[in-house]
Amino acid sequence: MAKIEKYSYTRLSQYENCPFCYDLKYNQKKFISAESLVTAMGTLIHHIEEKISRSLKEGKAPNYKDLIEELHYINFPKRNPYDTEGDIFGIEILKERFKKDYYAISEKSGLNYPAKVNQYIANIDRQEKFLLANPHLEIFDVEKPFEFDFQGKVLKGKIDRIIKYKNENKYQIYDIKTRDRLFEKEDITTPLQHVVYGMALKDILGLEEEPTEYFYDLVFLQVLQPAGTKGFIKRGKTKLEKIFNAIQSQDYSPKPSPLCYWCDYSNTNPNVALEGQNLCPYYSLWTPSDRKNFKTKFLWEGPEKTEELINKLKEENKNSFRGFTF
Ligand code: SF4
Structure with missing residues (x-):
C-alpha cells in the first residue's frame, strides 16, 4: 500500500x-542537521511555556523558581535519532554554543538574547496573570496533536495552546513565537498556520465552524498579537488548495x-x-x-x-x- x-x-x-x-x-x-540559536531557543521556551500551561490547567501554581532553574540549566539531548522529545538545552549551554548570535544585537529590534531572556524571566508569570485578568477564560489544552484530512491530503501538527471560554463552546488558539518584533500587517492577514490550527480544532472537537480568535504569543515582547482578518479561514483554505495543486504539478x-x-x-x-x-x-x-x-x-x-x-x-x-x- x-x-x-x-x-x-x-x-x-x-x-x-x-x-x-x-x-x-x-x-x-x-x-x-544544522543547529541554530533561533530553533534551539524556540524549543526551550516552548518547553517552559508548556510546563506553565499544564500546571495552570490542573489548577496548580507553577513553580517559577524551578522553571527559571530549568530555563538556565536543562540539558536533555535526544535519546536516539527518532526521539522527538529531546534536544532541549538551557540558556547556559546555548550561550556557549552560539556565543556570537547570543550576544549580537538585532538591528531591527535593538535587542540581544540576554535582554530578551531577562524580560522573559521578569514576566514568567504572564500566563497566570492573563488568566487572573480574564476569569471567563481557562486553559483547555496544550501542545495538542492533530491529524486530519483536507481534500484528500493529511495535515498534521500540534497546537501550542488552546484557551476556552468557560461554560461556552468557544475557543482561542495561541501560537508561541520567540521573535523580537511584531508581525507586519501582511503577515497576519491570512496566517496559514492559524488556518491549519483552526481547521484542526474544528475537526478534533466536531465544531460547526472554525474558532474565530487567534493569537501569536510573542513571549519576549509580552505581547499577544491577534492573527487573521475577517474571512481569513476561507481565504486560507483557497491558498492551501493552490499550494497542494502546485506541489502536485511538481513545480519546484x-x-x-x-x-x-x-x-x-x-x-x-x-x-x-x-x-x-x-x-x-x-x-x-x-x-x-x-x-x-x-x-x-x-x-x-x-x-x-x-x-x-x-x-x-x-x-x-x-x-x-x-x-x-x-
Ligand atoms: S533559492 Fe531556495 S533553495 Fe536556493 S538558497 Fe534560496 S531559499 Fe534556498
Missing part, C-alpha cells in the same frame, strides 16, 4: 517560501530572496553545513553587508539545467577555503 504523505504547516510554508528548497528537503531528503522553481542567506542549501549562509553546500545554484547574492545585491548566482532555466549548474558551482568552489565562494 502506498505510504500516505502527511503535511505539516512547516512543510507547506517551506513550499510557499521556496519550492526548490522544498524539493531538496522533502523529495530528495537532503536533511541538514526556486524563489531566491534575502532569506537565502539563512537557507540550509545556500553558499551565502555563513553557517551552511558541509552536506548543504553547492546543492542550490540559484541562491540570492544578498547578504547583510551587501543589502542592495538582489542578483542570483545562476538564473533558473528549468529543472533540466540544475545538475549542470551544480557541477559548475562545485568546480568554481573546489579550491576555496570553505569549499565554495559566492
Whole structure:
C-alpha cells in the first residue's frame, strides 16, 4: 500500500517560501542537521511555556523558581535519532554554543538574547496573570496533536495552546513565537498556520465552524498579537488548495530572496553545513553587508539545467577555503 504523505504547516510554508528548497528537503531528503540559536531557543521556551500551561490547567501554581532553574540549566539531548522529545538545552549551554548570535544585537529590534531572556524571566508569570485578568477564560489544552484530512491530503501538527471560554463552546488558539518584533500587517492577514490550527480544532472537537480568535504569543515582547482578518479561514483554505495543486504539478522553481542567506542549501549562509553546500545554484547574492545585491548566482532555466549548474558551482568552489565562494 502506498505510504500516505502527511503535511505539516512547516512543510507547506517551506513550499510557499521556496519550492526548490522544498524539493531538496522533502523529495530528495537532503536533511541538514544544522543547529541554530533561533530553533534551539524556540524549543526551550516552548518547553517552559508548556510546563506553565499544564500546571495552570490542573489548577496548580507553577513553580517559577524551578522553571527559571530549568530555563538556565536543562540539558536533555535526544535519546536516539527518532526521539522527538529531546534536544532541549538551557540558556547556559546555548550561550556557549552560539556565543556570537547570543550576544549580537538585532538591528531591527535593538535587542540581544540576554535582554530578551531577562524580560522573559521578569514576566514568567504572564500566563497566570492573563488568566487572573480574564476569569471567563481557562486553559483547555496544550501542545495538542492533530491529524486530519483536507481534500484528500493529511495535515498534521500540534497546537501550542488552546484557551476556552468557560461554560461556552468557544475557543482561542495561541501560537508561541520567540521573535523580537511584531508581525507586519501582511503577515497576519491570512496566517496559514492559524488556518491549519483552526481547521484542526474544528475537526478534533466536531465544531460547526472554525474558532474565530487567534493569537501569536510573542513571549519576549509580552505581547499577544491577534492573527487573521475577517474571512481569513476561507481565504486560507483557497491558498492551501493552490499550494497542494502546485506541489502536485511538481513545480519546484526556486524563489531566491534575502532569506537565502539563512537557507540550509545556500553558499551565502555563513553557517551552511558541509552536506548543504553547492546543492542550490540559484541562491540570492544578498547578504547583510551587501543589502542592495538582489542578483542570483545562476538564473533558473528549468529543472533540466540544475545538475549542470551544480557541477559548475562545485568546480568554481573546489579550491576555496570553505569549499565554495559566492
Ligand atoms: S538558497 Fe534560496 S533559492 Fe536556493 S533553495 Fe534556498 S531559499 Fe531556495
